[in-house]
Amino acid sequence: MKDIHSTYNGVGKSLLVELLHFCLGAGKNKGFEEHLKGWCFILTFEHAGMEYLVSRVVGEDKLAVNGREMKLSAYKDFLNTLGVFDLPASISALSFRALLSFFLRSGRKAYASCDGARSEWKPYYRVLYQSFLLGLDCHRVVKKHDAKKKLDERTSLAKKYKEDAELRDFYLGEKNADIELASLNEQIAKLRNDLSEFQVANDFSEREAQANNTRFLLVETRNEEAILGVRLRDIDLALELHPDVAPDRVRRLYDEANIVMPASVTKRFEEVEVFYSRLRENRTRRLEQERTVTLAKQSILQSRRIDLERELDSQLQFLDAHRALDEYVENSRFLSELTARQTKIQDYLALIEKYTNEAQMIRAEMGQATVETTVYLEGAKAHRDMLMETYRGFAREFYGNKAAGLIVKNNDKPDNQIRYDIEARIEYDQADGINDVRIFCFDLLLLFLRQSHSMEFLFHDSRLFAGMDWHQRLTLFRVADRVTREKGWQYIATVNEDQIDSVKVEAGTDFDRLFVQPRVLELTDEPDGSGKLLGVQVDMQYEKP
Numbered sequence: 001m002k003d004i005h006s007t008y009n010g011v012g013k014s015l016l017v018e019l020l021h022f023c024l025g026a027g028k029n030k031g032f033e034e035h036l037k038g039w040c041f042i043l044t045f046e047h048a049g050m051e052y053l054v055s056r057v058v059g060e061d062k063l064a065v066n067g068r069e070m071k072l073s074a075y076k077d078f079l080n081t082l083g084v085f086d087l088p089a090s091i092s093a094l095s096f097r098a099l100l101s102f103f104l105r106s107g108r109k110a111y112a113s114c115d116g117a118r119s120e121w122k123p124y125y126r127v128l129y130q131s132f133l134l135g136l137d138c139h140r141v142v143k144k145h146d147a148k149k150k151l152d153e154r155t156s157l158a159k160k161y162k163e164d165a166e167l168r169d170f171y172l173g174e175k176n177a178d179i180e181l182a183s184l185n186e187q188i189a190k191l192r193n194d195l196s197e198f199q200v201a202n203d204f205s206e207r208e209a210q211a212n213n214t215r216f217l218l219v220e221t222r223n224e225e226a227i228l229g230v231r232l233r234d235i236d237l238a239l240e241l242h243p244d245v246a247p248d249r250v251r252r253l254y255d256e257a258n259i260v261m262p263a264s265v266t267k268r269f270e271e272v273e274v275f276y277s278r279l280r281e282n283r284t285r286r287l288e289q290e291r292t293v294t295l296a297k298q299s300i301l302q303s304r305r306i307d308l309e310r311e312l313d314s315q316l317q318f319l320d321a322h323r324a325l326d327e328y329v330e331n332s333r334f335l336s337e338l339t340a341r342q343t344k345i346q347d348y349l350a351l352i353e354k355y356t357n358e359a360q361m362i363r364a365e366m367g368q369a370t371v372e373t374t375v376y377l378e379g380a381k382a383h384r385d386m387l388m389e390t391y392r393g394f395a396r397e398f399y400g401n402k403a404a405g406l407i408v409k410n411n412d413k414p415d416n417q418i419r420y421d422i423e424a425r426i427e428y429d430q431a432d433g434i435n436d437v438r439i440f441c442f443d444l445l446l447l448f449l450r451q452s453h454s455m456e457f458l459f460h461d462s463r464l465f466a467g468m469d470w471h472q473r474l475t476l477f478r479v480a481d482r483v484t485r486e487k488g489w490q491y492i493a494t495v496n497e498d499q500i501d502s503v504k505v506e507a508g509t510d511f512d513r514l515f516v517q518p519r520v521l522e523l524t525d526e527p528d529g530s531g532k533l534l535g536v537q538v539d540m541q542y543e544k545p
Contacts, residue, residue, distance in 0.1 A: 011523035012533020013462050013494035017106050019533075020459070023054050023063075024104075025076045025097055032058045035540040047084060048454070085132075086452040091142055093125060094132055102133060102446050104459045111463055113435075114424045114442040124417045131420060134387060135451035136380070136408065140373050141419040144366065148417040151362045154355045181349070184342045218308040225301040228294050235291045239284060366414050373410045373419065384408050390448065394441040395426050398475050399434075403427040406445070433468040440464065440476055448483060457490035465499050474503040477514045 022029060023043035032039075037059040044053050054075075056063035061072050070078065079096040080087055087094050101110065101117035109119035115126040124145050131138040377384065388405045395404035404426040411418045424442045426434055440460065447458045458480070465473050480491040500515050507514060524531030529538075 011525055011531065013496075013523065014107075015533055016494060017104065017459065017461055020104060021100075021106055022058075023056055024100060025072065025079055027072075028061075029058075031540040035538050036534075047082060084454055088139075091128075091138065093128060093142075094138070098125070098129055099133065099453065102129070102443060103455050103457065105443075105461065105464075108463060111436070111439060111461070114439050115422070127418050127420055127422060130422050133446045133449070133451055133453065134406075134408070134422070135383060135449060136420060137376060140369065140376065143369055144411075144419040145417040147362050147366050147369070148414075151359060151366075154359055154362075178349070181342065181345045184338055184345065188338050188342060214308055214311050218305065221301055221305045221308055225298060225305060228298045228301060232291060232294050232298065235287050235294065239287050239291075363414060370410065370412045370414075374412075377408065377410055387445070387449075391424060391441055391445050394444055394479060395437070397479050398437050398441075398472055399426065404441075406442075433472055436464050436466075436468050437472055437476070440480075444480065444483065447489065448487075456488070457492060458484075459492040460494075462494045462496050462499065465493075465495065470502040470506065473499060474506055477503075478510065481514055 018026075018029065018032075019041055020043065022032065023041055038057065040055055040057045042053065042055045044051060046052070052066060054063060054065050062069055063072065063075055064070070065075065065078065076095070076097060082096070085094070085096055085099050087096075098118075105111060105117050107119070110117050112119065115121075115130055117129075121129075124141070128138055128141045128145075130136075131141050387408065391406040392404050395402070406424045407422070409421040411421045424438055424445075426438045426441070428434055443458055443460070447455060465476070468476070477493075480493075483489070484491045495515075504511055521533075523533055526532070529536045532538075
């Protein structure tokens with residue numbers, strides 16, 4: 001009788017994959033650091049007839065290989081040079097750690113697609129790694145990637161100027177940068193010339209105050225002089241005035257009227273005439289004296305005005321030739337602003353010219369590379385046919401004559417970094433079980449081809465088998481058993497009990513050979529954790545979210 005509460009989930013099957021990666025140069029694992037700090041894990045592997053023993057302690061940035069201690073970074077370099085993968089020195093993105101992921105998929109997301117052995121890989125890296133392991137010319141992948149990246153960098157620089165508020169109008173064509181630059185050049189040349197002739201007066205402010213005072217005195221003097229001029233005109237007018245009716249005229253009027261004036265009246269007229277004569281003489285004398293005084297004052301004011309005008313002219317000439325320091329500083333600041341704007345526009349024009357020329361050259365090179373890749377793929381038709389038929393052969397064992405194959409085409413689109421379109425297909429492969437088979441056939445193909453590598457094992461976690469029908473699962477283990485036995489390789493799998501039991505009857509006499517004899521370790525859900533991978537109960541999140 002079985003305990004219906006027992007489970008094979010969480011016993012350490014997927015953890016085993018992470019521990020293998022840990023011993024094969026993976027970076028630090030936060031879950032390990034929190035729950036397994038100080039634990040030492042040991043892995044023994046063989047390559048090219050030589051055995052290697054790796055021991056690594058959780059929480060340390062160093063490990064030991066055959067007793068030789070080294071930093072983690074040095075260990076990764078060591079794995080790159082071990083010769084498992086024939087890594088070209090010119091392509092730094094190709095590494096042992098990256099390529100290992102196709103033979104030791106880690107995490108749930110790694111089982112979502114054939115090319116996504118690591119879910120965080122960008123499309124370029126997926127194509128690069130596949131190209132390398134499929135025996136395609138991966139240098140062409142790098143060439144298109146680098147060309148498109150360079151083109152994008154130029155576009156990014158141009159975009160930076162487009163986002164600049166001052167240059168946006170030029171970028172969008174609403175203003176002409178050449179005309180604006182010519183205007184700036186003219187302003188800058190004039191301002192520089194002015195500054196070169198600029199003479200700074202240390203006492204400019206004091207002299208300016210003196211000039212303002214002189215101007216004030218001059219205005220006062222001119223006003224006073226004008227007032228005296230008006231007074232002189234009034235005096236001259238007063239000197240010209242005479243009594244309205246003279247005594248002689250009165251007498252003539254009486255004579256003409258044949259009227260005899262009395263003696264008393266005649267005497268009175270004579271007295272009045274004497275009075276007015278004296279009055280007129282006194283008035284004239286007083287006006288003439290006043291006129292003389294006014295003329296003297298006017299002469300003094302004229303002389304003073306002339307002196308003030310000369311003094312003001314001298315002061316203004318000095319001020320015109322010399323300027324204040326703050327004016328010089330302000331002009332210098334304005335020149336700096338103009339020069340900065342000039343530089344920005346010059347850089348913009350130079351960038352546009354450079355970008356246009358380089359972009360045309362890059363696009364031409366990319367076009368030529370596309371043509372050359374088409375020729376290359378045509379010449380590699382036999383190799384592509386081999387990839388197609390080998391993959392189809394594996395898929396056919398699962399689904400008979402259902403359409404399947406691996407296609408390699410030239411990606412001739414200039415707007416991406418992808419050189420090849422690589423697609424491993426099985427008809428209706430969007431279904432979970434069929435997609436899992438597709439991944440298995442692809443991984444087995446990479447192992448089988450042995451293109452630029454000498455890997456001799458393939459590891460799959462139990463999550464690969466979860467969505468398969470029982471007959472697909474049985475076929476998978478029969479294919480893996482046959483291929484690895486023929487080649488002397490390893491197929492390693494972590495399998496749940498129910499996944500094995502589902503094929504026990506149909507496997508017949510193959511069951512022991514497929515599932516019993518190869519079994520290395522059986523994990524169980526004991527309450528004390530003794531049946532789990534680490535022999536203890538550890539609840540931790542070790543996969544990246």
